[in-house]
Structure formats: C-alpha cells, structure tokens
Amino acid sequence: MPKNRPEGTRIERDGLGSMSIPADVYWGVHTSRAVRNFPFSGYRLPPAFIRAFARVKQACARTNALLGYLSGERGPAIVEACSEIAEGGLHDQIVVDAFQGGAGTSTNMNFNEVIAARAAELLGGERGDRELVDPLRHVNMHQSTNDVYPTALRVAVLAMLAGLEEAVSDLQAGLQRKEAEFRDVVKVGRTELMDAVPMTLGMTFGAFAEAVARDRWRIFKCRERIKRVNLGGTAVGTGLGAPRDYVLAVAGNLAEVTGLPVSRAENLVDVTQNADVFVEVSGMLKACAANLLKIASDLRLLSSGPAAGLGEIVLPPLQAGSSIMAGKINPVMPEAVTQVALRVMGNDQVVTMAAGLGQLELNHLLPLIAHSLLESLSLLTAACRGLAWGCVDGIKPRPEQCRNHVEQSMALATVLVPALGYGAVERIVKEADDRGETVAARIEATGIASREAVERLLSPRRLCKLGFTPEEFEEVRRP
Incomplete structure (x- = not known):
C-alpha cells in the first residue's frame, strides 16, 4: 500500500495534483474536485438526463469504434458501460451538483470517469485503471463538454416531451368526457366573478378541454425546435479536434441508439452558443402551466363551500382537510397543481435570463437551463396526470344548485x-x-x-x- 494512502482508497491524479478516492466508487479525481467545489443545492441530475447523457456517450463510443479510432475490445466495453447507465445502472455514481461552473464540464467528467471505471471492470481490470480505459483519451474521444452536454439536454427534453404529451392527452380526454356528461346541466356563467348569462356546465369543461388541446399541439411542435444537435462540433462548433468522418456519422448513431429523431444541425456554431430554442420550449411549457393554473383556480371556485360557496360541482375527496375541523375536505389536487404552475412560470423566467446571458461562443449557464427546463417537464407531466385521475375523472355536478343559481x-x-x-x-x-x-x-x-x-x-x-x-x-x- 502506498505511503500515506488511507485504507480503502485509491490515489488518482490530474493536472492539479493527486487525491485520495474511495476505492468502492466509480468516479475519480475530476468528480471529487467538483463535489468539493460545488456543494450548493444537493440537487442531482434527474434520471432522464442521466439516461440521455449515457446514450450520447454511447453514440460517440460506437462511432469511434466503428471507424476504428477505438481499437480492440475497449470500444465495445465503453459502449456496454454506457448502455448499462442508460438502462438504469450506476445512477448513484453521478454525484455532481446540478449547479456547477464550467458549462457542465463537471457533469461530463463525472460520466467519463464512471464509464471508464465500469469499462475497465468489463475488460477484467480495476476501477481507476487509466491505462486500460482512460476517461479523457478513450471515453471522451473526439468530444467536448460543449457539444455533449447540450446534446444530452436535447435528448432528455425530447424523451420527456413524449411523457408530457401523453399526460396532456389523458387530461384532455378526461375533460372531454365531462363536457359530454355535463351537457344538460344549466348554470350561470360569470364574468369578473359576477353573474353573466346562462350556459351549461358542459360548456365550461369543453373550454377547459380546448385549452389543453392547444397545449398538446404546442408540445408536439416543441420536438421540431429541439431535435437539431451540435454533437461533433466539439468546443465551439467548428469540429476542431474531431475527424471529419466522425463528425458526419455521430449524430446518425445517436438517432439509432436513442430511437429519437435527432439530426446534426446545419450550423454547429449556432447551436453551440445559442440557447433560444430552450427558451421557446420553456415558453410553451409556461403556456401549459397558465392553462393548468386557470383550470385549477376555476375548479376551486366552482366547488367552493359547498354550503357557503358556489358549490356547483363536487371534487373527489382525496384526504382529510383539517386537523381540527372534522369532516372538512379541501381541493388539494387543484392546490398542488397551482403550485406546480407557478414553479414552471418561475423556471421559464430563469431559462429566459440564462439564455440571454450566454456570452460569445458558449452559454456557461447551461446547467441552470437544464435543471430548470427538466424540472418543468417533470412537474407538468406529474401535475397533468394528478389533475386527470385525482380530480377531473371524479368530479360530480350538483344540478339543483346550478339551477337554483340560474333562477336567482x-x-x-x-x-x-x-x-x-x-x-x-x-x-x-x-x-x-x-x-x-x-x-x-x-x-x-x-x-x-x-x-x-x-x-x-x-x-x-x-x-x-x-x-x-x-x-x-x-x-x-x-x-
């Protein structure tokens, strides 16, 4: 055992010196420095982003292996290690904080080191054996954080958009069922919270459904905005440091390993430095949040009381509403959805400002954009599903109360x-x-x-x- 080396550790070195790394982890010296430097939020990368990042690394290794740049068994071992992570393995080894300097370099190095260590194991070696598989020379071959990180973000967004579209579609269908179910219930329409003209309760839910249908269309259109990637562009989008045959092939390999319609952008310099497409997608998510906020607010008003409020509908009882007022039931699902909507709106402002603050050939705030955008996608997906099954599907009308309001x-x-x-x-x-x-x-x-x-x-x-x-x-x- 080397002198001054703590038991159960290994020593790894980089350009800044050497560090003692726990022997049982897959990450190495670069990750260790990032963990020490950025103990900010405790937020980790979401699973969708980890899977996407691993697929990007897999596509790069696959391309290098097919073109002969990764010789022997090393290439297949790296591809296999990436595949394991993409399928859910070793997620606990991606440990860097979501908020970090370096435009995502800490994240990229965390993946490089974990993939290298796992690939070394697959080849019969030990974790940290850089002669067998080196994080930079082999795993990061022909790559830069500046093309890998934004590409992984686009892949993650594309994958999560599919889940959000499904959730929005289910919510739309639930609202349309209520539109048909409530078509004969006459109620008072209200403008500025004052009595307006009569309408049907079905019309109210039909309007909700139409708003959500527009969200579904916007989410579908988001795919067109986000599918062009700069993978192969390396540091600033010129492809410097990567062979031409790799640059031309890697995006196609990414499409194959992900099953997503990604393709190489025509102008890699543009996609490397500009983040406006993330602002556009975030804006569409904000529109969805605004509709959810409106629907949740209206459901709370229509169900208010029930004796001393409007009380025209009854929301499904999900849980006790008070620790002191026995029998009280609160509109907890619309309240939770309201909070999600406000968070998404806040995230949109963050994404907008972060995109605008990018400078020259790179946006150094991509980790903040990634965290905010992926959080919005996750929250909206969960909120749409919750509003559908935990509220809309179980709503009951109170026809007599509606009729009484009309008559009065x-x-x-x-x-x-x-x-x-x-x-x-x-x-x-x-x-x-x-x-x-x-x-x-x-x-x-x-x-x-x-x-x-x-x-x-x-x-x-x-x-x-x-x-x-x-x-x-x-x-x-x-x-």
Whole structure:
C-alpha cells in the first residue's frame, strides 16, 4: 500500500495534483474536485438526463469504434458501460451538483470517469485503471463538454416531451368526457366573478378541454425546435479536434441508439452558443402551466363551500382537510397543481435570463437551463396526470344548485334582450330586485312570457346553439 494512502482508497491524479478516492466508487479525481467545489443545492441530475447523457456517450463510443479510432475490445466495453447507465445502472455514481461552473464540464467528467471505471471492470481490470480505459483519451474521444452536454439536454427534453404529451392527452380526454356528461346541466356563467348569462356546465369543461388541446399541439411542435444537435462540433462548433468522418456519422448513431429523431444541425456554431430554442420550449411549457393554473383556480371556485360557496360541482375527496375541523375536505389536487404552475412560470423566467446571458461562443449557464427546463417537464407531466385521475375523472355536478343559481340570478333576463330591447329588460330586472322576486317570476307575472317559454329559452339545447332565430321569441310579448 502506498505511503500515506488511507485504507480503502485509491490515489488518482490530474493536472492539479493527486487525491485520495474511495476505492468502492466509480468516479475519480475530476468528480471529487467538483463535489468539493460545488456543494450548493444537493440537487442531482434527474434520471432522464442521466439516461440521455449515457446514450450520447454511447453514440460517440460506437462511432469511434466503428471507424476504428477505438481499437480492440475497449470500444465495445465503453459502449456496454454506457448502455448499462442508460438502462438504469450506476445512477448513484453521478454525484455532481446540478449547479456547477464550467458549462457542465463537471457533469461530463463525472460520466467519463464512471464509464471508464465500469469499462475497465468489463475488460477484467480495476476501477481507476487509466491505462486500460482512460476517461479523457478513450471515453471522451473526439468530444467536448460543449457539444455533449447540450446534446444530452436535447435528448432528455425530447424523451420527456413524449411523457408530457401523453399526460396532456389523458387530461384532455378526461375533460372531454365531462363536457359530454355535463351537457344538460344549466348554470350561470360569470364574468369578473359576477353573474353573466346562462350556459351549461358542459360548456365550461369543453373550454377547459380546448385549452389543453392547444397545449398538446404546442408540445408536439416543441420536438421540431429541439431535435437539431451540435454533437461533433466539439468546443465551439467548428469540429476542431474531431475527424471529419466522425463528425458526419455521430449524430446518425445517436438517432439509432436513442430511437429519437435527432439530426446534426446545419450550423454547429449556432447551436453551440445559442440557447433560444430552450427558451421557446420553456415558453410553451409556461403556456401549459397558465392553462393548468386557470383550470385549477376555476375548479376551486366552482366547488367552493359547498354550503357557503358556489358549490356547483363536487371534487373527489382525496384526504382529510383539517386537523381540527372534522369532516372538512379541501381541493388539494387543484392546490398542488397551482403550485406546480407557478414553479414552471418561475423556471421559464430563469431559462429566459440564462439564455440571454450566454456570452460569445458558449452559454456557461447551461446547467441552470437544464435543471430548470427538466424540472418543468417533470412537474407538468406529474401535475397533468394528478389533475386527470385525482380530480377531473371524479368530479360530480350538483344540478339543483346550478339551477337554483340560474333562477336567482338577474342575469338570465339577458336572454330576452333581442326581443324586448335593453331598456325594457333593465326595467324588468330592477322591478324584480325591488320586489324581491326572481326574474323568471317577474316575467311571468307581467305576462311577457310563460314559465314554460322561459324554460325553453334556457334549455341546454337552446344554450348550446350559436345565436338565435326570430321564431324562438314568438311566445314573448312586450309589456
């Protein structure tokens, strides 16, 4: 055992000197320095990013092996080590903090060292045997952090977009089912939180569904924005340090190992230094968050009370709502979704500013962009699924409460404006209010229309029609 070497450790060296590394870990000296330098957040890379990064490394090693730059068994061993990580192995060895300097160099070196150590094992050697597999000379061959890291981020975003699109689709379908289920429930529409005109509860959920459908379309379009990669561009996008046949082949190998529609960007310098595509994707996620915020807020209002609020719908009871008020049930799922939406909106601002602060040939804030964007994707996916199964699917209407609100509202008189004129209807509303009557009762009392005629004008079928026809007012008489 070397002098001054603690038991159960190994010594590794870099350009700054030597360090003692625990013998049982796969990472090495570069990772150890990063862990010491950046003990900031405790956040680790999300699994989707680890899998994506490993696939990028796999594509690079595969390309180098196929072209003969990695000779013998070394190339296949590196490819196998990358595949193991991509399939869920050794994730606990990716230990650098999400917030780090160096534009992601610490992350890249963490992967290089773990892959090299595992590949050395596969070849019958020991972890840290750099003669057998070197993290830089072999695993990082023809690569730079500046092309590997942003490519891995794009791959991770593409993979996570598929999950988000599925979750949004399920939420849309759930809202559409409620649109059909509630099509005959007449309720009061509200503008600026004040009574407006009658509508159906199905219309409310139909509007929710349409907003979510637009989110689904936006998420689909995100793929077009994010699928061009700069892999092969090395440090600044010129490909310096990489052979031409490698540069031309590596993106195609990445598409094969990931099964994703990635391709080499036409201008690698552009993709290396500019992060506006991440801002664009983040903006689309923010739009989804805004819709979730609106829907969650409306569901809370419509279910409020239930005795002393609107109480027009009942949300599924998920858990006890109070430690002191027995029997109280709170709208916990819409509340959780609201918090997710606000977080995503905050992340969008972070991504926007970080992209704009990139300088010259590289954006040094890519780790912050990656953390914020991937967190938004993860949160939105979970929130859409939670809102669908934990709220929307179990919503029940309260038709009598909805009907009572319609009858008590002065706003239903608006249906008569085309026949009587604004001034006449305004007088009816005032008379009803002065007498403490409902508008329907006042209309019937003055002989303007029978209750049956008013019922027909407020029928779900009539409310679902666009506009009116003169025949609908044949039973209405001017006072």
